[in-house]
Amino acid sequence: MxxxxxxxxxxxxxxxxxxxxxxxxxxxxxxxxxxxxxxxxxxxxxxxxxxxxxxxxxxxxxxxxxxxxxxxxxxxxxxxxxxxxxxxxxxxxxxxxxxxxxxxxxxxxxxxxxxxxxxxxxxxxxxxxxxxxxxxxxxxxRLCSSPEVAVSVAVGSARLEGHEFGPHMLDRLRDAATGTRAADEIIGEMIALYRKP
Structure with missing residues (x-):
């Protein structure tokens, strides 16, 4: 109703x-x-x-x-x-x-x-x-999905935008989706990685 x-x-x-x-x-x-x-x-x-x-x-x-x-x-x-x-x-x-x-x-x-x-x-x-x-x-x-479904949705959305994830990045996405590592920590790591000359 x-x-x-x-x-x-x-x-x-x-x-x-x-x-x-x-x-x-x-x-x-x-x-x-x-x-x-x-x-x-x-x-x-x-x-x-x-x-x-x-x-x-x-x-x-x-x-x-x-x-x-x-x-x-x-x-x-x-x-x-x-x-x-x-x-x-x-x-x-x-x-x-x-x-x-x-x-x-x-x-x-x-x-x-x-x-x-x-x-x-x-x-x-x-x-x-x-x-x-x-x-x-x-x-x-989708936000309520299992971690594997959430990672699949994220990868699929990224592919639609023309981005591809390597195996290391997929592991990071799984860590974030399962709560093994904080997303802020992963983002900080990625920023540091891309800032290196």
Whole structure:
């Protein structure tokens, strides 16, 4: 059953209290993204647009326009969410709830669904292009894959971009995917390797 996006916003504010509108929009984006990944269907029917500074649900924007912060959402009912939607939003709160709105926007902007929606647009240019829900479902579902599937997806994506990985790099990808080594450590090693003359 599709939920009302206003109920999602009201639920988030009920649990987390006053927040910047960019944070609310980011959390709503991730609620939709992970619901698509987990259940194969939208949590709410409203589209999410790839605005230059991050994701934007226009019906929410119309209600919070000209406000930097919001503390309540009278248009929604926090108890209006169904059980599956509530479980996903609770997970989003645990995983993303402490992250600022600016940081959430930065995270979304490096992820494939937002980048594909913005493809060909200069960062400073306005755009109301909708982020494809099928793209979101596939991308976030892959993030939950086993380490071998995650490495295969990364290698396949790199090949589409014209890059090839040697055996040593595949080992590093596997280390990152399994958590054997921190990604930051691997990236630092790669930067040091490429800086050598």
């Amino acid at each position: 599709a939920q009302n996006v206003d109920d999602v916003a009201a639920f988030l504010l009920d649990r987390l209290g006053v927040m910047r509108t960019t944070r609310l929009q980011g959390l709503v984006y991730y609620a939709q993204a992970w619901h698509l990944a987990d259940h194969g269907e939208r949590m709410f029917g409203a589209d999410i647009e790839a605005w230059r500074h991050g994701p934007m649900v226009r019906p929410l924007y119309e209600r919070h326009r000209r406000q930097r912060e919001v503390g309540e959402w009278p248009a929604g009912n926090p108890r209006g969410l169904g059980e599956r939607a509530r479980e996903v939003v609770e997970w989003v709160i645990r995983f993303y709830g402490a992250i600022s709105g600016d940081e959430l926007s930065r995270i979304v902007r490096v992820e494939l669904p937002w980048q594909r929606a913005r493809k060909g647009r200069v960062f400073a240019r306005r755009s109301a292009k909708v982020i494809d829900p099928a793209e979101m479902a596939g991308y976030y579902r």
